[in-house]
Amino acid sequence: MAIPPISIWLMVFCIGLCIGSFLNVCIYRLPLRKSIVMPGSYCPKCGHRLRWWENIPVLSFLLLRARCSSCGTRISIQYPVVELLTGFLALLLWYKFGLNLSLVIYFYFTAGLIVISMIDLRHQIIPDVISLPGIVLGLLSSFVLPMLSWEDSLLGILAGGGTLYLVAWGYQLLTHREGMGGGDIKLLAMIGAFLGWKAIPMVIFLSAALGSVIGLVMILVQKKGRYMPIPYGPFLALAALVFLFWGPELNAWYLKIIAVD
Numbered sequence: 001m002a003i004p005p006i007s008i009w010l011m012v013f014c015i016g017l018c019i020g021s022f023l024n025v026c027i028y029r030l031p032l033r034k035s036i037v038m039p040g041s042y043c044p045k046c047g048h049r050l051r052w053w054e055n056i057p058v059l060s061f062l063l064l065r066a067r068c069s070s071c072g073t074r075i076s077i078q079y080p081v082v083e084l085l086t087g088f089l090a091l092l093l094w095y096k097f098g099l100n101l102s103l104v105i106y107f108y109f110t111a112g113l114i115v116i117s118m119i120d121l122r123h124q125i126i127p128d129v130i131s132l133p134g135i136v137l138g139l140l141s142s143f144v145l146p147m148l149s150w151e152d153s154l155l156g157i158l159a160g161g162g163t164l165y166l167v168a169w170g171y172q173l174l175t176h177r178e179g180m181g182g183g184d185i186k187l188l189a190m191i192g193a194f195l196g197w198k199a200i201p202m203v204i205f206l207s208a209a210l211g212s213v214i215g216l217v218m219i220l221v222q223k224k225g226r227y228m229p230i231p232y233g234p235f236l237a238l239a240a241l242v243f244l245f246w247g248p249e250l251n252a253w254y255l256k257i258i259a260v261d
Contacts, residue, residue, distance in 0.1 A: 009091060009094075012090050012091055012094045013087045013088075013090060013091055014087070015090060016086045016087035016088070016089065016090025016091065017057035017058060017083045017084070017086065017087040018057055019086055019090070019107075019111060020057060020082050020083035020084070020085065020086030020087060020114075021055070021057045021079075021083055022036075023082055023086060023111055023114055023115050023118075024078070024079050024082050024083070025041065026115045027078070027082065027115055027118045027119055027122075028044065030115070030119060030127050030129060030130075031119055031122075031123045031125065031127065041055050043068045043070060043071060043073060045068065045071055045073040046068065046070050046071035046073065048068060048069070048070035048071065054069060057080075057083040057087075058080045058083050058084060061075060061079055061080045062080075078118065082114060082118065085114060086110075086111065086114060089107075089110050089114075089241070090107065092245060093106055093107055093110065096245060101144055101145075102145055102146070102147075105137075105141045105144075105145060105194075106194070106244065108137070109134070109138070109194045109244075110241065110244075112130050112131075112134050112190070113237035113240060113241060114237070115130060116130055116131065116187060116233050116237060117233055117234040117237045117238075120183070120231040120232075120233035120234055121231055121233075121234055124231050125183060126183025126184065126186065126187050126233050127183075128183070128186065131183065131186040131187050131189070131190045132186060134190035134193065134194070135157055135186070135189050135190045135193045136193075137193075138153060138156075138157075138190060138192075138193025138194040139153050139154060139157065139193050141153075141193075141194065142154075142193075142196075148194075148195070148196050149196075152196035152197055152198070153192070153193050153194070153196055155192075155196070155197035156189075156191070156192025156193055156194075156195060156196045156197040156198075156199065156200060157189045157190075157192050157193045158189075158192075158197075159192055159197045159200045160188035160189045160190075160191055160192030160193075160197075160200050160203075161185050161186065161188060161189030161192070163188070163200060163204065164184055164185040164188045164204075165185050183233065184232050184233060184236065187233055187236055187237070188200070188203070188204075188236055191203055191236065191240045194240075195240060195243060195244060195247070198247075198251070199240070199243045199247060202239070202243050202247070202250055202251065203236065203239040203240050203243055204239075205239075206235075206238075206239035206242060206243070207232070207235040207236045207238070207239040208235075210235045210238060210239065211230065211232055211235040214230075214235075215230045218230060
C-alpha cells in the first residue's frame with residue numbers, strides 16, 4: 001500500500017481527534033445515564049455551555065490552560081489524552097485497512113474499547129449499552145468483513161463469553177469471592193465477535209499478563225492488599241487492539257515458541 005500524501009494523514013488524524021472529543025462526552029455521560037446528544041458540551045461543575053473555540057480537541061485544553069473559562073475548575077487530562085489516543089489509532093487503522101468498510105467497522109470497535117476502558121477505570125463498570133450492541137454488530141459485520149467469517153465470529157462470541165464465565169464461576173466457587181464481573185464477560189464476547197475465536201486465547205493471555213504485572217505494582221504502591229479491586233476491562237481492550245493490529249505476527253511467534261522439532 002502506497003503511503004498517502006501528508007495532507008490525508010493530517011485529515012485522518014484530525015477526524016480522529018474530533019471523534020475522540022465525542023468519546024469524552026460518552027465517557028462522562030453514559031455512567032450518569034444522560035443523553036450523549038443533548039445538550040451540547042458544558043462544564044460539569046458550573047454548567048457553562050462551551051463556546052466553539054472552547055471545544056476544539058486538544059487545542060482548547062491548552063488555550064484554556066486546563067481550566068474552565070467560567071468557574072476555573074480544572075479540566076481533567078483525560079480529555080486531551082482520549083482525543084490524541086483516538087487520533088493516533090485512526091492513523092493506525094487507516095494504514096492497516098485503507099479507506100474501506102473494514103476501516104469504518106474497526107474504528108467503531110476501537111472507539112467502543114476506548115470508552116469502555118475509561119469508564120471501567122473511573123467507575124469499575126462496563127456499560128451494556130456498548131458491549132451488547134457491539135456483540136450483535138460484530139456478528140453482522142462478519143458478513144461483510146473479508147478476513148472474518150460469520151462462523152469465526154459466532155465461535156468468538158461463545159469462546160469469549162464462555163471462557164470468562166467459566167473462569168469467574170470457578171474463582172467464585174473456590175474463593176467465595178466475585179473475581180470478575182459480567183461486564184468483562186460481555187466485553188470479551190464482543191471482542192470475539194469482531195476478531196473471531198482465534199483471537200481469544202491470545203487476548204486472554206496478553207490481558208492476564210498485563211493485568212498481573214500492573215496489578216502487582218498497584219498493590220505494592222497503594223498497599224491495599226491482594227484483594228484490591230482492579231478493573232480488567234482496559235487490559236482486555238488493550239490486548240484486543242494489539243491483536244487487531246499484530247494478530248498474525250503474534251500467533252506465528254507463539255506457534256514458533258511451542259513448536260516441537
